[in-house]
Structure formats: C-alpha cells, structure tokens
Amino acid sequence: NAGVTQTPKFQVLKTGQSMTLQCAQDMNHNSMYWYRQDPGMGLRLIYYSASEGTTDKGEVPNGYNVSRLNKREFSLRLESAAPSQTSVYFCASREGQGLGNTIYFGEGSWLTVV
C-alpha cells in the first residue's frame, strides 16, 4: 500500500538548472497538492489540482509550474532554480474537498539549490 510516492528523495541543483519533482498516488484521489516546508514558515501551498485536468495557484507559486498528467500523477517543475527554492517539498492527495476527506502526504523531497 504505497499511498503517495515522491521522487527524487534528495536533489542538489545549481542555480539556473531545471528539474521536475514527480508525485504519484494509488488511492484514486481526485485532488492533489504540492507544499513546501521551510524552518519557521510551516507548510505553504505552491499549487494544487482539485481534479484531473485542473490546476490552480496556491500561496507561493512563483518560480514553479505544475502538470496534472492524469488522475494519479501531479508533477512540480522548477524552470530556473534559485537558492530561495531550497526547501523540503511535499506532495499530498485527497479524495475530494468534502468533509471527512483526509489529506495524505508523501515522504518529502529534499532540494538544495547552490
């Protein structure tokens, strides 16, 4: 029972490089999210996809793009990485926005931009 799977677990990038964080869930959930977690800042929403075929900006979308490839997969792309994007990234999924729907998180992706 994998739940939410993120790859890679760790990545070091040079400033200006691009990369894509991959996320897949096997719970047949409709909604998927990307959060970043920084010391003292808590978890902040980058982008989300309420359902397959839709994506919307969250609290801190600048410098990122997303793709909801299908119902299972939701990727996060950094086009030109900056040191300010050094963070831990979490993908999450949820059956829907209704009451009682728990949000489940992946194990995280540690990204360092030098």
Next chain:
Amino acid sequence: EDQVTQSPEALRLQEGESSSLNCSYTVSGLRGLFWYRQDPGKGPEFLFTLYSAGEEKEKERLKATLTKKESFLHITAPKPEDSATYLCAVQARKGNTGKLIFGQGTTLQVKP
C-alpha cells in the same frame, strides 16, 4: 486573512508529564481543523479532524478539542515515542478548494 498560530514552538516534557499544545485560528468559516504528527525526515501523518466547536477526539494518549477560536492537543502521560512535531491546519469554507492552511508546528520532546 486566514491564519493559524501554534504555541509553544517547542516543548520539553519528562515521560509521564501531561501537557497541552495550542492552535489558534482565524478563518472565514471553518470547514475543518486537522492535526498531524511529523517525525524528522518524514511527511506529516494524519491524526484527527474536528469540525465543530465542542467536538473532541481521542487516540491513545492524545486528545484533541475544538472551540470557536482554538484547538488543543492534550497529551496524557507522554512517552518518548510521542516525540515529534505536531502540526495544526484549517480548511476554510470559502472557495471550497480543499486547501489547508498550516501553523508552524510545535516540536515536542519527551525525555525518559
């Protein structure tokens, strides 16, 4: 603006010493309040969802309560394995997007 504030930032307890963690929130219509546990190097793990003032939920040594302005996570007779960061989050009714707004977390250390 919807906001969640947790206190204290860090808490050290001796094994068996009960205490409470606080989560204060301001939100335009509360749809749900969530508690998560996060271990170092791991993703947040769901603990509880509370929906309305007066509601309480329990799981082992943890009990979560909710009022109109705050939630408490009570830890009774904690053990070292309860050491973790506890996160509080709210979902607002506005927009109905399912987005959660998180507090900064309380890091709990329980010493044997």
